[in-house]
Amino acid sequence: MILTALATGACLASSRSSVAEEDLLGSNERPQKADVLVFAEGDRAGEVIKPQDLKAGGPPVRAWPKDPKTSVVRKGSRLNEVLVVKLDPAELDEETRSRAAGGVVAYSVICVHTGCPITAWVKAASGDKDVFKCVCHNSEFDPRQSGQVVFGPAPRRLPALPLVAEDGPLTVAAAFVGKVGAQQGR
Amino acid sequence: MALKQWLLSGLLASTCLVSIAAAGPIENYSPVTAERLKNPEPGNWMHYRRTYDGQGYSPLDQINTSNVKSLTPVWTFSTGVVEGHEAPPIINNGVMFVATPMGQVIALNAKTGDEYWRYKRQLPEDLFQLHPTNRGVGLWEDKLYLATTDDHLVALDAKTGKVVWDTKVQDYKKGQYLTLMPLVVDGKVIVGGSGGEFGVRGYIVAYDANTGKELWRTFTIPGEGEPGNETWKGDDWKTGGAPAWMTGTYDVDTRTIYWGTGNAAPWPGETHPGDNLYSTSVLALDPDSGKMKSYFQYHQNDSWDWDEVDAPMLIDLQRDGRSIKSLIHPGRNAIFWVLERKPEGIKYVAGWPFVYTDVWKGIEPSGKPIVDPVHKPGIGKRVEFCPSLWGGKDWPSAAYSQKTGLVYVPANENFCGGFTGEKVPLVAGQLWLGTKPEDIGLTPRPGATHFGELQAWDPATGKKAWSHNFPKSHLFGSVTATAGDLILVGGTNDRMFRAFHAKTGELLWEQKTNSGIMGMPIAYEVDGTQYIAVQSGWGVDAQRIQDALVGKVPGLENNVPQGGVVWVFAVKK
Ligand code: FES
Numbered sequence: 001m002i003l004t005a006l007a008t009g010a011c012l013a014s015s016r017s018s019v020a021e022e023d024l025l026g027s028n029e030r031p032q033k034a035d036v037l038v039f040a041e042g043d044r045a046g047e048v049i050k051p052q053d054l055k056a057g058g059p060p061v062r063a064w065p066k067d068p069k070t071s072v073v074r075k076g077s078r079l080n081e082v083l084v085v086k087l088d089p090a091e092l093d094e095e096t097r098s099r100a101a102g103g104v105v106a107y108s109v110i111c112v113h114t115g116c117p118i119t120a121w122v123k124a125a126s127g128d129k130d131v132f133k134c135v136c137h138n139s140e141f142d143p144r145q146s147g148q149v150v151f152g153p154a155p156r157r158l159p160a161l162p163l164v165a166e167d168g169p170l171t172v173a174a175a176f177v178g179k180v181g182a183q184q185g186r
Numbered sequence: 187m188a189l190k191q192w193l194l195s196g197l198l199a200s201t202c203l204v205s206i207a208a209a210g211p212i213e214n215y216s217p218v219t220a221e222r223l224k225n226p227e228p229g230n231w232m233h234y235r236r237t238y239d240g241q242g243y244s245p246l247d248q249i250n251t252s253n254v255k256s257l258t259p260v261w262t263f264s265t266g267v268v269e270g271h272e273a274p275p276i277i278n279n280g281v282m283f284v285a286t287p288m289g290q291v292i293a294l295n296a297k298t299g300d301e302y303w304r305y306k307r308q309l310p311e312d313l314f315q316l317h318p319t320n321r322g323v324g325l326w327e328d329k330l331y332l333a334t335t336d337d338h339l340v341a342l343d344a345k346t347g348k349v350v351w352d353t354k355v356q357d358y359k360k361g362q363y364l365t366l367m368p369l370v371v372d373g374k375v376i377v378g379g380s381g382g383e384f385g386v387r388g389y390i391v392a393y394d395a396n397t398g399k400e401l402w403r404t405f406t407i408p409g410e411g412e413p414g415n416e417t418w419k420g421d422d423w424k425t426g427g428a429p430a431w432m433t434g435t436y437d438v439d440t441r442t443i444y445w446g447t448g449n450a451a452p453w454p455g456e457t458h459p460g461d462n463l464y465s466t467s468v469l470a471l472d473p474d475s476g477k478m479k480s481y482f483q484y485h486q487n488d489s490w491d492w493d494e495v496d497a498p499m500l501i502d503l504q505r506d507g508r509s510i511k512s513l514i515h516p517g518r519n520a521i522f523w524v525l526e527r528k529p530e531g532i533k534y535v536a537g538w539p540f541v542y543t544d545v546w547k548g549i550e551p552s553g554k555p556i557v558d559p560v561h562k563p564g565i566g567k568r569v570e571f572c573p574s575l576w577g578g579k580d581w582p583s584a585a586y587s588q589k590t591g592l593v594y595v596p597a598n599e600n601f602c603g604g605f606t607g608e609k610v611p612l613v614a615g616q617l618w619l620g621t622k623p624e625d626i627g628l629t630p631r632p633g634a635t636h637f638g639e640l641q642a643w644d645p646a647t648g649k650k651a652w653s654h655n656f657p658k659s660h661l662f663g664s665v666t667a668t669a670g671d672l673i674l675v676g677g678t679n680d681r682m683f684r685a686f687h688a689k690t691g692e693l694l695w696e697q698k699t700n701s702g703i704m705g706m707p708i709a710y711e712v713d714g715t716q717y718i719a720v721q722s723g724w725g726v727d728a729q730r731i732q733d734a735l736v737g738k739v740p741g742l743e744n745n746v747p748q749g750g751v752v753w754v755f756a757v758k759k
Contacts, residue, residue: 078312078615114269114315117616120624125736135623136316137726138733153268153729153748181311 027076030180031065031161035172037106038066038073040081046073048169049084051104058130059121060085060143062109065161065172079180081109082161083118083132083143084170091144099177101165106172107132107147108161108180113139113154115182125151132158146177210302211345212293216279218325220372224438229711231277232325233433234367235583236708239500240435242585243667244709248716249757250670254685254695257718258758261299265292265750271723273322273367274664274706275752280713281344284721284752285320285367289334292752293347296719297712299754303347309336313358314615316383319726321433322367322706324375326395331375333364339377339393351398355379355391360614362386367433371443371473374401378430382448382493385618388428390445390469392476402476406430406447406464414463422458425612427451428465432495432581437511437527442479444500444513445469448493452620454563454607455489462487466494468513468525470532480531485519485555489563489607490545491575491619492518498525499586499593505535505646514645516540516584516595518577521555524645538648540641541578541599542631545571563621565607574603574628576731580662582677583706587667590688592651594665594673595641600634601660603627628734637739638678640665642691652691658742660735662728664706676703676720679732679743683707683720683753699753702746704728715756723750 037049040062044053049063060083066073074080089103096105109117116136124131124140131150132141139152147158159178164171216222218232226232228245235242249257265271269287275296276283282296289307294300309315315335323342324331329350330342337358341350355377356362361384369376378390388406393399406428408414415423427450434445450458450465463481466488470480484494498513505512505524513525513532520543524536534553539546547556561571576598584595605621612618630637638661642651656678663677671688681702685695705721724732724746736744 078314110312114318115313116316117314119617120622122624125733133624135626137730152733153725155268182313182315 026067026070026072027074029074030175031074031080031082031172032067033172033174034068035065035074036068036169037063037082037084037172040064050169051086051102051165054084054086054104056086056088056103058085060132063106079108079110081117082106083109085143087144093145095146096144096160099160099162099173101163101170104163104165104170105143106161106163107141107143108159108176110181111136111139111154112156112158112182113137113152210293210347212281212302215281215328215345217327218278219327223370230279231274231708231710234274234322234369238436238438240497240583241499241501241588242583242665243588245669246709246711246716247669248711249668249672249709249718251672251687251694253757254670254672256758257685257695257697257755259697259753260717260756261754263292263294263299263301263752265290265723265752267723267750268725268748269318269723270704270725270728271721271750272319272704272706273721274708275719275721276323276325277708277710278325282719283323283330285322285332286750287318287320287725289320289332291323291330291332291342291347294752296710296717305332305342305347307334307340310358314361315363316617317365317380317726319365321365324368324370326370326373326375329395331368331370331395333366333368333377335363335365337362337364339364339368339375339398341395341398353393353398353400360384360386361616365431369433369436369443370395371436374473376434376443376473378445380429380431382427382429382451383617383619384615385425385427385451385612386429387424387426388430388447390430390471390476392473404471404476404478406469408463417461417463419459425451426458426462426465430495432497435497435500436473437500440527441473442527443471443473444497445471446495446497446515448495449488449491452610452618453489453491453605454565454620455487456565456607457609457620458487460487466492466519468494468498468515468532482525482532482534482553484515484517484521484523490519490571492577494518496581496583498523499584500527501586501645503646510535512645514586514593516579516593516597518580519555520573520578521546521549522643536648540595540643541573541597541639543572543578563605563607565609568604568606570602570604570627572602572631573598574601575626576601576727580727582662582704583664585665585667585673587688589669589671591644591646592642592688593645594667595643596661596663596665596675596677597639597641598637598660599639600631600637602629602631628731630738640673640675640686654686654691654693658739660728660731662731663703666707666709668709674707674718674720676705676707676722677728678702679746681722681746683722697755700747700751701749702728717754717756719752719754721750721752724748
């Protein structure tokens with residue numbers, strides 16, 4: 001058993017360093033403070049997102065973080081993609097408001113259940129508010145309440161990406177709040 | 187990445203495969219031979235459906251219609267894993283191997299429930315598991331074979347759980363994954379890829395059981411210049427789906443494997459004009475070379491997501507005054523198919539709807555179903571059709587009793603569905619359905635009195651012998667038949683495991699379990715005592731259907747707890 005634990009520890013440490021080695025450009029690195037966000041898809045894919053580009057009340061847009069210094073878009077890992085949505089600031093709980101740029105909030109696009117991308121913006125199974133829905137197994141998350149699970153099998157809230165916007169593009173204020181990606185189920 | 191780095195990280199990754207020994211290793215393991223796989227001892231369950239013919243029938247009769255009411259749990263084992271537990275416990279002379287979602291295998295003493303060892307695969311963090319499940323481990327000599335959702339085939343030492351070899355099958359980042367129990371034929375481990383929703387090109391592939399070396403790979407969509415490629419337009423064949431994600435069956439006499447294939451991708455047929463061979467088909471292949479001997483396509487230009495991945499059962503039938511070596515497949519497309527294994531290939535014999543459908547207007551003498559275009563999804567229009575996207579019977583398997591001559595089908599009646607087709611560009615590794623996923627509908631038919639329906643059909647006559655209806659639940663679990671005239675099935679949202687009388691359909695026994703049962707029931711024997719085992723653990727599509735029905739069916743149970751448990755029962759003496 002001790003041997004197994006040691007082997008696991010070694011495995012974690014070495015995979016971390018091998019990621020760092022291969023990822024010289026930073027495209028695999030999680031979003032970092034001062035990154036800007038760019039559209040991930042559509043006609044404006046690659047363009048920097050400003051709060052006024054978003055429609056109040058949704059739907060959310062999919063975005064990648066981009067290092068403004070090197071211009072590297074961090075799309076080397078699907079774990080970096082986020083959903084950005086503009087909501088009425090009055091609807092946000094305190095924690096969410098502290099991470100919002102005006103009413104704009106960002107969350108990991110990767111469902112914490114088994115890792116599908118979250119694609120839908122629909123009326124919640126209960127209540128009449130629009131929420132993020134992962135259609136793979138119907139989990140729903142409320143972006144007004146720190147990405148809390150409001151329906152379905154997802155085991156925990158959706159990791160938020162804190163934002164700021166000072167007269168310009170949406171900018172990442174801090175790293176993801178919580179672990180990005182699926183549960184391992186055990 | 188430089189080659190050296192790549193090799194290095196490959197090496198490091200392989201150290202991440204952890205086996206944890208509890209009370210193991212297993213002493214006196216019975217090596218699995220070709221002969222034992224061809225004629226498994228009555229007390230063992232070494233194939234997906236116990237025997238190569240896929241019948242899901244146990245010859246054990248110690249537990250039978252007269253004593254099943256005294257069936258009692260004798261031990262349980264919590265897997266510690268959530269999501270859909272779909273695998274049959276695999277039994278080899280007193281040892282049980284249980285595969286769970288997230289790539290675990292647990293070796294247990296089949297009599298006591300004591301753990302020998304556990305293998306836990308460390309899945310990649312960025313893995314996208316649309317179907318987080320596993321359908322079991324294949325056996326050969328003193329090894330086990332596990333197909334994983336991150337698209338590897340892993341050989342484990344059956345006695346210790348240690349990794350013997352680990353082969354990458356395809357790239358999980360492109361939406362390729364594995365969910366099936368490997369089929370082992372004469373030292374070859376044969377698997378097929380899942381992932382029709384990701385625009386893959388389906389395949390079936392064989393590996394050397396000892397070394398993990400790839401021996402052959404047959405694509406389920408023919409490439410340029412191969413017969414059948416002309417049934418696709420342009421480059422559609424490269425991304426056309428037709429995955430092969432369930433275990434095949436095997437005709438030992440003619441040395442032919444039969445494999446079911448999935449739907450064409452994306453869903454609306456307009457996006458991939460043509461018959462689209464060999465999607466929604468059964469393929470007959472040579473296990474030595476992978477060469478195709480024959481095929482039968484259940485329906486052309488699939489537009490309903492009706493994959494036909496559950497391999498047909500091989501049954502000797504007396505029909506219309508002659509003996510038929512049949513292939514029986516109750517289809518997702520709502521048709522109960524009777525086909526024949528003829529020397530010149532697979533031939534259509536008969537077909538009839540086993541649940542309500544508005545899609546088919548009949549079947550041509552060749553076996554080609556005639557579609558009603560009104561109910562065929564297309565681009566830019568909302569089309570409704572019955573049965574729903576999940577079909578008359580999804581992947582959970584039917585069973586055949588050699589005693590009654592009946593086929594027992596876990597059917598779903600009175601569900602319709604629909605979606606609006608749209609053209610969407612393919613992005614590797616992302617869902618590619620040809621509709622907005624949130625647009626997929628599931629609707630009970632007006633006036634529906636029930637949904638799940640356990641049906642007993644006589645494949646020789648096409649007559650339904652009996653059915654048992656579930657008013658408040660779909661039925662999403664495989665069926666097993668025994669010589670004790672028992673039909674065993676879970677699959678309902680009330681968490682029950684049930685035994686029915688094979689001849690009459692009378693409900694003889696039921697037991698509530700921790701979660702819902704999607705797993706395959708089995709029967710086995712150790713030291714003269716017969717046991718029945720099943721995994722309870724709700725998730726994947728059973729959960730999806732459940733969630734889609736909430737609010738549509740009054741009184742529907744809307745909370746089926748997740749979490750896997752192996753349940754083992756015996757008759758109290
Ligand atoms: S992956 Fe999102 S609900 Fe399952």
